[in-house]
Amino acid sequence: MPEPDLPGAAPASVPGRPAAERRPVVGRGEKVRAAVLDATLAELAEMRYAALTVDGVARRAGVHKTTVYRRWKDRDALIVDALTGQLAADIPIPDTGTVEGDLRALARGLASWLGGPSGAAVLAVMLSEAVQAPGIVEARARIFEDRLRRAEPVVERAVERGELPAGVDPAEVIKALAAPLYFRVLITAEPVDGAVADRAVVATLAAARHGAFG
Amino acid sequence: MPEPDLPGAAPASVPGRPAAERRPVVGRGEKVRAAVLDATLAELAEMRYAALTVDGVARRAGVHKTTVYRRWKDRDALIVDALTGQLAADIPIPDTGTVEGDLRALARGLASWLGGPSGAAVLAVMLSEAVQAPGIVEARARIFEDRLRRAEPVVERAVERGELPAGVDPAEVIKALAAPLYFRVLITAEPVDGAVADRAVVATLAAARHGAFG
Numbered sequence: 001m002p003e004p005d006l007p008g009a010a011p012a013s014v015p016g017r018p019a020a021e022r023r024p025v026v027g028r029g030e031k032v033r034a035a036v037l038d039a040t041l042a043e044l045a046e047m048r049y050a051a052l053t054v055d056g057v058a059r060r061a062g063v064h065k066t067t068v069y070r071r072w073k074d075r076d077a078l079i080v081d082a083l084t085g086q087l088a089a090d091i092p093i094p095d096t097g098t099v100e101g102d103l104r105a106l107a108r109g110l111a112s113w114l115g116g117p118s119g120a121a122v123l124a125v126m127l128s129e130a131v132q133a134p135g136i137v138e139a140r141a142r143i144f145e146d147r148l149r150r151a152e153p154v155v156e157r158a159v160e161r162g163e164l165p166a167g168v169d170p171a172e173v174i175k176a177l178a179a180p181l182y183f184r185v186l187i188t189a190e191p192v193d194g195a196v197a198d199r200a201v202v203a204t205l206a207a208a209r210h211g212a213f214g
Numbered sequence: 215m216p217e218p219d220l221p222g223a224a225p226a227s228v229p230g231r232p233a234a235e236r237r238p239v240v241g242r243g244e245k246v247r248a249a250v251l252d253a254t255l256a257e258l259a260e261m262r263y264a265a266l267t268v269d270g271v272a273r274r275a276g277v278h279k280t281t282v283y284r285r286w287k288d289r290d291a292l293i294v295d296a297l298t299g300q301l302a303a304d305i306p307i308p309d310t311g312t313v314e315g316d317l318r319a320l321a322r323g324l325a326s327w328l329g330g331p332s333g334a335a336v337l338a339v340m341l342s343e344a345v346q347a348p349g350i351v352e353a354r355a356r357i358f359e360d361r362l363r364r365a366e367p368v369v370e371r372a373v374e375r376g377e378l379p380a381g382v383d384p385a386e387v388i389k390a391l392a393a394p395l396y397f398r399v400l401i402t403a404e405p406v407d408g409a410v411a412d413r414a415v416v417a418t419l420a421a422a423r424h425g426a427f428g
Contacts, residue, residue: 127341127400137403138403140401140402140403141401141402141403141404144401144402145402172413175394175397175398175402176394176417178397178401179393179394179396179397180389180390180393182393182396182397182400182401183389183392183393183396183397184389186341186396186400187354187355187358187392187396188354188355188358188359188389189351189352189354189355190355199386199426199427202421202425202426203390203417203421203426203427204421206420206421206423206424206425206426207416207417207418207420207421207426209420209424210420210423210424211416211420212413212416212417212420212421213413213417
């Protein structure tokens, strides 16, 4: 059943598009959407990924579950949308004027997020239960793809300014920046702080400037 | 109760020490040890980390559980030892004569392991259930520390040969090499193959040569 004010999950599937480009939404539709996404995050924080249901989310948000299904095709789409939105709010994409400043802000934002409660909660959800809930692997990849799409302009601007060689692959640069931080949290259980973030910037820039990423 | 042939978990706690330096062991003790470690891996492959018990391992290995406790102080020590041994066998430390050859062999070994059944099984165990089984986080860190200790000579030899600047931190180099591979498996769900491994080598060497790691 199409809805004139907020058609399906469309805004969810193009989260990189600036709000100004989206079709104007009626206040009530946007409020329902926000309430459902908040309820999803709250449910996720309280239970296992596999245990989260659209019924439970709808109950918590105070809406009927058909309202949820009108906007999101399934549980995983809902979770991806909720976590993508949370990450976008928690780690804004910088535009400081230099590639070093931008990468430093990105890496430090990621370090704070990984070390904070919302990062810890998201990671716990996204890395557990992969066996029981195969959709989680695709959801995780889609959430990171969204981050990547949002962060790539940082590298494109650096190439335009002549700070990085033309032909460098923006996605590879952003992944190289993020990888050592996730690695510390997930594998070596070392703390991630500003110093770790800054080291990741130095390593990523050196590699990018010397042809490692394309 | 001390055992003359295989004192406590000592060989487990110094796995980097070459076999020749260890005290000679009586055949039976070594056989029991191998049977218990094999049983641990088999139990881990069949059940959740939290569900693994020393009783179950002993039963599968055909030994009494006091035999297990004589060699390992607890369940987590047993799991660390079993997984450390498996990793050491699956990803040997190379000595090809050049830092590029060594890092390439290491990264490709890790890529094969991460993409193969034993890597997938170990990762699933080590990344799930962190909430229910806090010991798992420390176990994971200890397993990686063992890998790091084994791999550091690769970097030390590179510094001796003048291929990398003196003062480079061997641990940081090895972590930089491994991070993008784990990141692909754990976060973006991209395949890791020889090409990904080789790109990690190029990026790590460029960063190491340009002062990113110390």
